[in-house]
Amino acid sequence: xxxxxxxxxxxxxxxxxxxxxxxxxxxxxxxxxxxxxxxxxxxxxxxxxxxxxxxxxxxxxxxxxxxxxxxxxxxxxxxxxxxxxxxxxxxxxxxxxxxxxxxxxxxxxxxxxxx
Amino acid sequence: xxxxxxxxxxxxxxxxxxxxxxxxxxxxxxxxxxxxxxxxxxxxxxxxxxxxxxxxxxxxxxxxxxxxxxxxxxxxxxxxxxxxxxxxxxxxxxxxxxxxxxxxxxxxxxxxxx
Numbered sequence: 001x002x003x004x005x006x007x008x009x010x011x012x013x014x015x016x017x018x019x020x021x022x023x024x025x026x027x028x029x030x031x032x033x034x035x036x037x038x039x040x041x042x043x044x045x046x047x048x049x050x051x052x053x054x055x056x057x058x059x060x061x062x063x064x065x066x067x068x069x070x071x072x073x074x075x076x077x078x079x080x081x082x083x084x085x086x087x088x089x090x091x092x093x094x095x096x097x098x099x100x101x102x103x104x105x106x107x108x109x110x111x112x113x114x115x
Numbered sequence: 116x117x118x119x120x121x122x123x124x125x126x127x128x129x130x131x132x133x134x135x136x137x138x139x140x141x142x143x144x145x146x147x148x149x150x151x152x153x154x155x156x157x158x159x160x161x162x163x164x165x166x167x168x169x170x171x172x173x174x175x176x177x178x179x180x181x182x183x184x185x186x187x188x189x190x191x192x193x194x195x196x197x198x199x200x201x202x203x204x205x206x207x208x209x210x211x212x213x214x215x216x217x218x219x220x221x222x223x224x225x226x227x228x229x
Contacts, residue, residue: 004221013127032215036220041222041224041225042222042223043119043206043221043223043224044158044208044218045217045220046217046219049215049217051186051215053177090157090158099163101165101170101212102160102163102170102171103160103218105157107155108155108156108157113138
């Protein structure tokens with residue numbers, strides 16, 4: 001079965017420090033992986049995706065993610081956090097077995113960036 | 116390009132009442148999704164349409180939930196009768212339909228059942 005796990009419910013970081021939000025996946029074959037951000041009372045917004053190629057993927061708002069096949073991870077990173085980055089972050093993986101248009105979401109990680 | 120539209124944004128009803136949500140996806144997007152997002156959890160797929168046909172409704176509580184996508188464009192999701200545990204945000208998303216595309220989400224409808 002396809003799945004993603006976000007082991008941290010919450011991540012706290014000081015403004016200006018680097019941040020990492022963790023995601024591990026379980027999927028057969030090469031995965032298609034996604035990161036979304038959700039601000040209060042808003043829908044999910046796409047940040048970046050890994051399909052193939054370079055393991056370091058760059059996305060919106062200065063975020064990037066590193067795909068690591070041996071560790072089955074796709075951690076979201078940013079070199080210098082902003083208070084405005086405080087939000088809920090979701091990792092997702094696309095189904096590769098039965099329904100290629102189906103996505104599985106993690107439980108989410110709340111990022112708190114303190115001034 | 117206009118985004119995914121949803122209405123209403125907020126709804127409060129009593130248990131056993133019925134409610135309907137509406138979604139207008141991005142023009143030309145073949146795939147439409149309805150998700151249920153309970154507070155503190157990730158989105159859970161309720162139903163997925165490809166054009167006007169249902170692809171996956173395995174997690175839709177069919178005794179009380181129904182959905183349709185007439186003419187392969189707009190979609191409605193209905194709950195009848197509502198239960199307290201249906202309190203959640205209902206998200207609509209759409210995709211063009213190619214294998215590498217991401218989903219585009221609407222703002223969601225926050226449902227409170229009292």
